[in-house]
Amino acid sequence: MLEIRKCNLRSFALALCCALTATLAKADAPAGQELGALVFKLVANLNEATQATADGDLNQQRAAEQAVANQLRQLISQSPGDPAFRSRDHRWRTPLINAAMRGYADVVEALLSDEGVRQSINTQDGDGVSAWIAAQYARPLTLAACHPQDLTIEAIGLWGPYLQRLRYFALQTPLPFDRIRSALGAAGAKPELDKAKQLWLKQCPEHAPELEPLIEQSSDLMQTLLNDANQRLQGFFADPRKAPKSRQASPGIDSPTNTFPATDPVSDAQSSGAKHTCKNMPKPEWINNAGIPWTGRALFSIDFEVQDGAPVVARVTTLSAKPALPDAIAIEFRAMTLRALGAYRCTGDHLVRQEFEYRMTD
Template sequence: MPRLLNFLFPNGLRASTALLLGLLCCLSVAQAQAGRTPRQLIDHLGVDIRKILDDPKATKTPQEAERAVADQISALIARSPGHLSLTELDAQGRTPLMLAAGSGYALIVQALLSDPAVRLAINMPDEDGETAWMVANFAPTVTLVACQPGALTADRYALLPAYVRRMADLLKARPDPIVSIIRDLEAAGAEIQPEQAKRAWLARCHNAAPELREKLSRQDLLPSLIEDALARQREFNKTANEDARRIPMSPPADMKFVLDDKAQRPARREAPLLQIHEMRCDSMAKPDLSGTTIYWSGTIILKAVVATRAGVVETADFTVLKGSKEKRVTDFFRSIIVRALAKYRCDGDHVFEQEFQFDIR
């Protein structure tokens, strides 16, 4: 597995950026190429929406950005009904319909469902056994903190604003895009599998709180997830406003946010995590140590396993590969990396590895 980036800080804080600039140059050229497939359009839409929501002066709305992609997909269907790219599988066995349903793109789901081939494959499961209907009921773009309550900590706070902005945008939309997606899928022939959906969500959300797991044994999945996510987010915001010192500093030390494919899915093919040539990022910020102080010197290398969704880094796990494992040292550099990851804008729902090396003298 190649390292995506290697950040070096010799002589204090000077960074080597040649690899970063070269990578971003190549990515920019790749993204400029015309003729994107529906999956590529959906993947990049998350980045476009992230830019809009991050910019208070944006002249375009997320709904307008989504409509533009839906129109392109509709035009493809009009030109080439049943085109193979409409049901193309990604590395996880997901169709464009699954990706759109999981990202809350109601207009794109409508466009895709106008194609007979898409409707014929509507109940196809991905490699985890999840269908488009199941993923729509997970509503991952608005229920992250129900799935990963450990994200609501001071250690991970920098990753939250982009997610919260998208969550707020979706929940305020009328008609409700999540409900619209589920209704459209069912009208097009999607199998309604509530118990299978619960089991699939619990398998992917291994950090879910025990009380939510118990609640799901009695109540429907989607309303329970949204209710839990909103309650957790409100409580976190209230605590932050009243006394930020009461916010938990970090998740439990043994908590893993990103599932290990080999451990959790042994039947899957022996494929590495995302390769460097597949990465498409508009922005990959460098870790910034300016304005920070740590009374320590030496070399430390941390590996991050990072999960992205719709232009946002949602979660990450960290391992010290070399150097001090003293908690105050690893906490310090992990927080620096998290702040950098919060600025990443990467296409699609992916997991990738990246190593960060700091040399402090």
């Protein structure tokens, strides 16, 4: 019999983020706070709404994005220039940065209809990423370039939501990120290619060594990242049997480097951001593919990164095991844990640590 316990779910938000949130909670509500919260909620809700479903043509998903864009245009027409449209979340990102990062071209175009948003188009988040830089990363399409070591048999259950989102964006013509780059350029966004390269390399330290010189020489960072990610995904699915079963190393995920500005002309309607919680957290299901009998207790710590409301990469560390785990059984434990994470639905972008305790009895 397998007994599973999940415990110690907590966010890795930096102390500065927590201090900022606490300060905002105690202060008088700034003008436009309700409107700012609504704008962030509209964009955040698209994360789940644009997941691929039985709608093979993705019409439902496209309609959801267009509906949000229409709502934003209506709000802008009612409150033009309101600071809420350029407010900040807990990562210091504006709605424009979030929409550009997540590939919502309709939403980006709607937000740019506001004069205040256009005037603050070069605003950067806590990591120094502007909307223009975020668009170059095409994040929903290039995860394999950022984390190639996670293309393993063990982690395939975690990649389901990512592959669904990839399909939503990849099947659109023109590519949403091309539309976003064009819209930002037409609105006067400052192109910072060298900075975009430096930040991507810093945020993706596990990139393949052979990719770095290609990035340095690239005049189109997005296309370079797309080419690398596509090549790796095609290679993996062409013959999964040749793929590694698990990661060679399991380092912890570093907390994001946030350098919040002391003052900012557009931060007068800051948002405390989404709460760092996950819902729909199913328990892992045991499938002993290894066929090796084992009884005992094992405790694992999982550090996982949430992007756009879903876990995308994870590091599994064995904290203790009595008796010692055979390698094949350890892989099974990690694989079923990652399958469970693949079904999690969370809010926003953050880093989370969770512990799983497994007890196997006769």
